[in-house]
Amino acid sequence: MSTLTYREALNQALAEEMERDPDVFLMGEEVGLYNGAYKVSKGLLDRFGEKRIVDTPITELGFTGLGVGAAMLGLRPVIEFMTFNFSILAMDQVFNSAAKVHYMTAGKYKCPIVFRGPTGAALQLSAQHSQALESSYAHFPGLKIATPATPADAKGLLKAAIRDDDPVVIMEGELLYNMKGEVPDVEDHVVPLGVAEVKREGSDVSIITHGKMVHVALQAATALEKDGVNAEVLDLRSLRPLDVDAILATVQKTNRVVYVEEGWPYVGIGSQIVDTIQEEAFDYLDAPILRVTQADVPMPYAKMLERMAKPSAERVVAACNRVLYRQTV
Amino acid sequence: MAQTKAARKTSQAGGSSNGRDAGARKGDALLGLKKDELHAMLYQMLLGRRFEEKSAEAYAIGKIGGFCHLYIGQEAVAVGSIMALRPEDYVITAYRDHVQAMVKGITPNAVMAELYGRVDGCAGGKGGSMHLYGAEQNFLGGWGIVGGQVPLAVGAGFAIKYREQDNVVLCYMGEAAVNQGAFHESLNMAALWKLPVIFIVENNRFGMGTAWERASSLYDISQKASAYDMPSAVADGMDVIDMRRVTQEAIDRARKDGTPTLIEARCYRFMGHSMSDPVHGVYRTKEEVEEQKQKDPITRFLELLKDNNQLTDEELKTMDAEIQKVCEEAAEFADNSPEPGLEDLYTHVYASEDVHGRLFFDRKNRLEQG
Numbered sequence: 001m002s003t004l005t006y007r008e009a010l011n012q013a014l015a016e017e018m019e020r021d022p023d024v025f026l027m028g029e030e031v032g033l034y035n036g037a038y039k040v041s042k043g044l045l046d047r048f049g050e051k052r053i054v055d056t057p058i059t060e061l062g063f064t065g066l067g068v069g070a071a072m073l074g075l076r077p078v079i080e081f082m083t084f085n086f087s088i089l090a091m092d093q094v095f096n097s098a099a100k101v102h103y104m105t106a107g108k109y110k111c112p113i114v115f116r117g118p119t120g121a122a123l124q125l126s127a128q129h130s131q132a133l134e135s136s137y138a139h140f141p142g143l144k145i146a147t148p149a150t151p152a153d154a155k156g157l158l159k160a161a162i163r164d165d166d167p168v169v170i171m172e173g174e175l176l177y178n179m180k181g182e183v184p185d186v187e188d189h190v191v192p193l194g195v196a197e198v199k200r201e202g203s204d205v206s207i208i209t210h211g212k213m214v215h216v217a218l219q220a221a222t223a224l225e226k227d228g229v230n231a232e233v234l235d236l237r238s239l240r241p242l243d244v245d246a247i248l249a250t251v252q253k254t255n256r257v258v259y260v261e262e263g264w265p266y267v268g269i270g271s272q273i274v275d276t277i278q279e280e281a282f283d284y285l286d287a288p289i290l291r292v293t294q295a296d297v298p299m300p301y302a303k304m305l306e307r308m309a310k311p312s313a314e315r316v317v318a319a320c321n322r323v324l325y326r327q328t329v
Numbered sequence: 330m331a332q333t334k335a336a337r338k339t340s341q342a343g344g345s346s347n348g349r350d351a352g353a354r355k356g357d358a359l360l361g362l363k364k365d366e367l368h369a370m371l372y373q374m375l376l377g378r379r380f381e382e383k384s385a386e387a388y389a390i391g392k393i394g395g396f397c398h399l400y401i402g403q404e405a406v407a408v409g410s411i412m413a414l415r416p417e418d419y420v421i422t423a424y425r426d427h428v429q430a431m432v433k434g435i436t437p438n439a440v441m442a443e444l445y446g447r448v449d450g451c452a453g454g455k456g457g458s459m460h461l462y463g464a465e466q467n468f469l470g471g472w473g474i475v476g477g478q479v480p481l482a483v484g485a486g487f488a489i490k491y492r493e494q495d496n497v498v499l500c501y502m503g504e505a506a507v508n509q510g511a512f513h514e515s516l517n518m519a520a521l522w523k524l525p526v527i528f529i530v531e532n533n534r535f536g537m538g539t540a541w542e543r544a545s546s547l548y549d550i551s552q553k554a555s556a557y558d559m560p561s562a563v564a565d566g567m568d569v570i571d572m573r574r575v576t577q578e579a580i581d582r583a584r585k586d587g588t589p590t591l592i593e594a595r596c597y598r599f600m601g602h603s604m605s606d607p608v609h610g611v612y613r614t615k616e617e618v619e620e621q622k623q624k625d626p627i628t629r630f631l632e633l634l635k636d637n638n639q640l641t642d643e644e645l646k647t648m649d650a651e652i653q654k655v656c657e658e659a660a661e662f663a664d665n666s667p668e669p670g671l672e673d674l675y676t677h678v679y680a681s682e683d684v685h686g687r688l689f690f691d692r693k694n695r696l697e698q699g
Contacts, residue, residue: 025491051491057521062480062514069484072469075491092511096474097481106453107677108464141678165680
């Protein structure tokens with residue numbers, strides 16, 4: 001095992017895949033000369049040159065569509081969004097082009113492309129720069145979505161995404177880049193898409209979540225442990241394809257579920273998870289499922305309001321207590 | 330306004346490369362093309378026309394559904410430009426795509442079957458009129474969002490340069506796409522990185538029902554190229570020879586060093602925007618349409634060929650009879666091709682269908698359970 005930061009793990013994944021396959025290239029705003037807005041691509045320009053590490057104008061729609069066209073011709077582009085907040089400008093190309101290439105052409109063309117970048121709130125960046133857009137992307141059949149929570153998953157999922165023949169969206173936690181973690185030293189550390197992982201074993205309640213919220217859930221689980229509650233934390237890792245078997249397994253084990261996500265509640269990822277559980281594991285539930293999400297408002301700037309808007313370990317603990325019928329308030 | 334509306338209409342069809350004498354090709358009215366090449370061009374133009382007439386019939390009796398955008402009147406643009414390509418070059422276009430697809434080599438049978446939504450269609454019945462594709466023919470398809478295909482074309486150009494090939498990409502769009510941000514972003518990158526893409530704006534005067542001068546602050550589309558430091562040309566989109574000449578110049582530039590070109594092909598659509606749009610009445614008069622029909626690109630080409638002793642009435646008659654037969658057969662082929670089965674609903678959503686977990690929330694087994 002090596003200890004790497006999340007950004008170093010992503011950087012390794014990119015470098016290894018570019019080394020392995022000459023058709024892989026990275027494109028985005030300031031990925032080259034500037035070494036990446038979040039330094040994920042640090043050193044790659046020196047190593048792979050301007051042909052494969054391509055700085056673009058600030059034109060998300062244009063360079064995203066360029067990537068899709070290049071992928072149709074068999075290249076394997078990795079498109080970096082400086083943040084997923086800006087990807088909204090490129091949604092036509094992701095939703096209307098990339099997601100539909102294989103289907104509309106009845107399999108004549110493939111679209112092996114990766115869209116990646118940071119998602120979710122950082123600190124006091126306000127409404128246009130603090131959005132968790134997973135549910136928007138997950139809505140579209142034809143796309144695959146992964147949300148790594150740890151350096152090991154960041155490396156493994158990105159490598160899997162680059163090798164995948166379909167368009168894959170890798171949404172990285174904006175506040176996770178400095179986080180350190182153990183990454184297996186194996187020669188080819190790949191985490192398959194569509195496989196969830198139990199990040200903490202437990203028996204009393206399941207906290208199901210993904211991405212940055214895995215850490216909030218783990219904090220909550222630690223707090224609950226002090227109170228004699230043994231919470232299981234299931235990290236979905238991929239939102240499409242969804243590991244339904246892992247969800248059902250944890251529900252059958254603990255019979256109680258709290259879903260945590262950074263996005264908005266309305267038509268959020270949690271809505272789908274709750275539906276899946278009620279349809280396929282209704283009889284295993286001992287309590288209604290609760291969701292902990294961002295408040296249903298654009299993110300405010302003011303510090304206290306922002307704190308109130310975001311999901312927190314305290315709110316997760318409270319939700320767990322409620323599904324355990326231990327809530328006193 | 331630099332030009333009155335009437336003057337603009339008059340100047341719609343016609344034009345030549347910027348800075349060139351419109352009479353430059355007088356000495357070589359046929360560009361030195363051999364008789365069989367000229368006949369091949371005529372064949373494709375006539376095929377496009379007859380095929381679309383057949384499509385209109387099929388649409389009227391409900392064999393073709395959805396949107397159906399006909400190309401009648403614009404045949405010279407696709408034929409003049411695509412026939413200047415090598416087979417390995419790429420073509421991408423928007424939703425008025427039947428003729429481009431056939432000139433690029435997709436068979437009339439496969440196109441008609443696609444319009445009918447049948448399994449033998451060039452997109453297995455999943456695309457329909459607006460989404461024709463041919464991987465073997467390097468036809469990157471018809472796309473349905475105005476301007477959405479333009480960045481894809483630049484991506485194809487990027488891949489060509491990445492692989493150090495000398496292929497080129499022809500990217501068609503209607504004039505309305507020029508107002509989209511996608512157009513601006515794409516031309517900027519193509520010029521910045523010298524990507525071998527030839528942007529052909531088919532200026533048929535109307536974005537759906539809105540005349541160009543009511544939609545754009547700048548009338549002369551070719552001038553847009555100056556914003557990207559890109560070569561440009563105006564072609565007479567009603568003249569297949571002019572179209573071929575202008576495109577060939579652009580192709581030569583692109584093959585040499587990747588230089589992209591913006592071509593404005595001034596043409597006119599004789600039909601409505603789609604089958605639900607009347608030919609005239611709302612946004613243009615019957616007189617205007619009739620006036621433009623005097624410049625019918627097929628009639629003009631026929632006259633040119635006859636004037637130059639390249640075509641006899643007998644040859645034309647034989648060719649047209651053959652084409653009529655091809656179109657009849659295409660309709661028959663489409664009629665006899667099976668509709669996709671229910672199992673096809675779930676195929677091709679993903680290239681890799683054997684991934685872990687479940688791909689669909691609305692799952693196959695539920696469909697099978699009925």
